[in-house]
Amino acid sequence: GQVFVDVGASLGYLAAVAASLVGVTGQVHCFEPVPQYFQNIVRLAELNPDYVISAHEKALGEEPGTFMMNVDTDIYCGSTLAAAAPSQSSIQVSVTTLDDYVQSTGLARMDLLHIEVEGFEMPVLKGAQRYFERHRPPIICAIYPAYYPVQGYSLADLKAYMEIGRASCRERV
Numbered sequence: 001g002q003v004f005v006d007v008g009a010s011l012g013y014l015a016a017v018a019a020s021l022v023g024v025t026g027q028v029h030c031f032e033p034v035p036q037y038f039q040n041i042v043r044l045a046e047l048n049p050d051y052v053i054s055a056h057e058k059a060l061g062e063e064p065g066t067f068m069m070n071v072d073t074d075i076y077c078g079s080t081l082a083a084a085a086p087s088q089s090s091i092q093v094s095v096t097t098l099d100d101y102v103q104s105t106g107l108a109r110m111d112l113l114h115i116e117v118e119g120f121e122m123p124v125l126k127g128a129q130r131y132f133e134r135h136r137p138p139i140i141c142a143i144y145p146a147y148y149p150v151q152g153y154s155l156a157d158l159k160a161y162m163e164i165g166r167a168s169c170r171e172r173v
Contacts, residue, residue, distance in 0.1 A: 001025040002111035007060050007098070007124055008032065012041040014114055019044075019051045022111075027052040029107070033059040033069060033093035061095040062123040069093045097127030110137040119147025122158060 004018035009030035018028045030053065032038045038057045045053035059069065068090045101107065110131075115124055121143055125132075139162075145155040 003027045003029070003107070003109055005029045005098075005110045005113045006031065007114065008116040008118070009041055009055075010037050010116065012037075012044045015041060015053060016044055018112075018114075019048060019053055024050045024052075027054065029054045029056070029101075031056050031058055031060050033057060033095075034071060034091070056101075057094070059093050059095045059117075059120075060098050060101075060124045060127055061120065062097065062126040064096045064100060065094075066092055067095050098124065099128055099130040102128075102131050109135065113137050113139045113141075115139065115141040118142075119144035119151075122148070122151065122153045122161065125158075125161060 002022045003026060004015075004022055006015050006018065006028065009015050009032040012030065012032075015028050015030045019026075022028060028051070030041045032041055032055070035057065038055065041053070041055040045051075045055050059067070061067070069092075071089050071091055113128075115121055117124055121141055125141075143155070143158065145158070148154055148157070
């Protein structure tokens with residue numbers, strides 16, 4: 001009965017595990033902008049019609065729009081919106097914010113937020129600012145700080161951002 005949000009869902013492995021854990025009364029919301037990876041999420045949802053698995057062929061970021069994403073076809077699932085990442089090719093992807101998604105869908109809660117976006121963590125987190133002002137779900141976030149400087153961030157910025165949110169949540173308790 002819980003809600004799992006998977007940002008950078010890739011091939012859908014964690015989405016499949018999450019669906020089995022939240023059950024048919026829960027929800028799994030997946031965001032994957034790379035078309036060949038996204039199709040795996042769609043297939044997962046089709047093969048499990050009793051489960052609520054929402055697949056979205058979008059990236060999440062700080063602002064909505066259309067951006068170029070670096071895609072490395074030689075490695076397994078290598079893609080990022082982080083400008084510093086080397087790649088063989090780029091594709092144009094649609095980007096929304098987690099705040100806009102929550103507002104447009106009426107998503108009441110997230111019980112676990114997973115982020116795996118190869119260096120684009122700060123924009124994803126900042127795009128959830130309004131949600132984080134009211135709720136602070138547990139977050140599992142892979143970080144790639146080597147890409148941060150080109151975007152104007154540092155690992156210290158990520159730490160400070162997460163501590164501010166944690167402090168504001170404590171104030172409301």
